[in-house]
Amino acid sequence: MVELYILLIFMILGAIVAIEVKDLLSSVVAVGAVGLGLSIVFLVLKAPDVAITQLVVEILCLIILIRATLKRDLPFSTSGRWVFNTFVTVGFIALFLFAAMKCLKDLPEFGYPAMRVASTYLKEGLSKTGATNLVSSVILDYRAYDTLGEATILFTAVIGVLAVVRRIGRKRVEEKIKEEDE
Amino acid sequence: MSKEHEKGMSLIVKTITRLTVGLILLYGIYIVLHGHVSPGGGFAGGVIIALSFIHLMLAYGKETALRKLSKAAASFFESMGAILFLGIALLGFTGGYFFLNFISKGEPFKLFSAGIIPLCNIAICLKVGAGLFAIFVALVLLKFDSEKR
Numbered sequence: 001m002v003e004l005y006i007l008l009i010f011m012i013l014g015a016i017v018a019i020e021v022k023d024l025l026s027s028v029v030a031v032g033a034v035g036l037g038l039s040i041v042f043l044v045l046k047a048p049d050v051a052i053t054q055l056v057v058e059i060l061c062l063i064i065l066i067r068a069t070l071k072r073d074l075p076f077s078t079s080g081r082w083v084f085n086t087f088v089t090v091g092f093i094a095l096f097l098f099a100a101m102k103c104l105k106d107l108p109e110f111g112y113p114a115m116r117v118a119s120t121y122l123k124e125g126l127s128k129t130g131a132t133n134l135v136s137s138v139i140l141d142y143r144a145y146d147t148l149g150e151a152t153i154l155f156t157a158v159i160g161v162l163a164v165v166r167r168i169g170r171k172r173v174e175e176k177i178k179e180e181d182e
Numbered sequence: 183m184s185k186e187h188e189k190g191m192s193l194i195v196k197t198i199t200r201l202t203v204g205l206i207l208l209y210g211i212y213i214v215l216h217g218h219v220s221p222g223g224g225f226a227g228g229v230i231i232a233l234s235f236i237h238l239m240l241a242y243g244k245e246t247a248l249r250k251l252s253k254a255a256a257s258f259f260e261s262m263g264a265i266l267f268l269g270i271a272l273l274g275f276t277g278g279y280f281f282l283n284f285i286s287k288g289e290p291f292k293l294f295s296a297g298i299i300p301l302c303n304i305a306i307c308l309k310v311g312a313g314l315f316a317i318f319v320a321l322v323l324l325k326f327d328s329e330k331r
Contacts, residue, residue, distance in 0.1 A: 136299055
């Protein structure tokens with residue numbers, strides 16, 4: 001468990017650096033470090049499926065963010081009502097810590113015992129679905145409705161992005177927003 | 183920005199990309215096809231396949247990558263993946279209910295086992311890979327009026 005806490009502290013430090021640093025590119029790199037730490041946490045907790053997905057999606061997001069922030073002067077506001085903002089932040093942190101203290105007391109101990117549904121999957125997953133990767137048998141057989149919903153969300157996201165950033169209208173050639181590589 | 187920079191990165195990057203991009207694509211396909219035997223699955227494999235095309239685009243510029251997989255083709259594969267997934271789910275009605283595993287289970291630890299799960303993995307891989315590549319192309323190639331100059 002010690003390495004878990006070290007990784008958690010590393011991730012919290014990375015998140016603080018990502019917020020506080022002035023340079024946008026350094027901030028993106030710090031976010032990537034947080035994602036890598038999270039991936040290693042999943043690996044330590046023996047969840048290789050989630051670790052692979054986290055690592056790969058993190059790389060993709062990082063590439064998009066770097067392409068978006070590199071060589072571009074984005075508006076970056078640091079001034080403002082910082083007293084009010086600090087009070088609101090501290091208030092919400094206190095509220096969430098209070099709620100967590102109330103709720104987490106009732107949860108079972110970490111990783112023990114396996115719940116009733118999960119133990120059923122572990123026992124009967126192989127014989128009922130034939131898939132040796134139990135995660136795959138859960139997300140594509142027992143809980144395939146959830147995967148269908150997730151696929152619908154991704155489909156809607158892609159359609160939305162393609163609709164929002166398409167070439168606008170049919171104007172004359174010189175007025176058109178050009179799609180060019182940098 | 184220099185003239186040759188518009189067509190991608192330097193010669194070193196291009197050579198390394200030429201050697202590695204096929205392996206990355208192959209690894210993505212491996213992860214998808216073995217999603218029911220070993221860790222991985224449709225989502226992770228699809229993202230790796232999308233990353234191989236993005237790798238090509240970053241190193242060689244947009245023309246080379248869009249010649250391999252154009253934006254229209256990406257949209258087509260994305261919709262095709264969604265329809266395939268839904269179609270596999272609907273085919274379960276031949277045996278009784280939605281998402282029924284209607285193909286025989288086969289032998290564990292074999293590539294051809296687990297009924298519809300590998301087919302669902304392939305459908306999700308098509309969807310995720312093509313969809314994320316389309317998002318990347320749309321977001322990266324977008325240029326606003328103020329930045330044109």
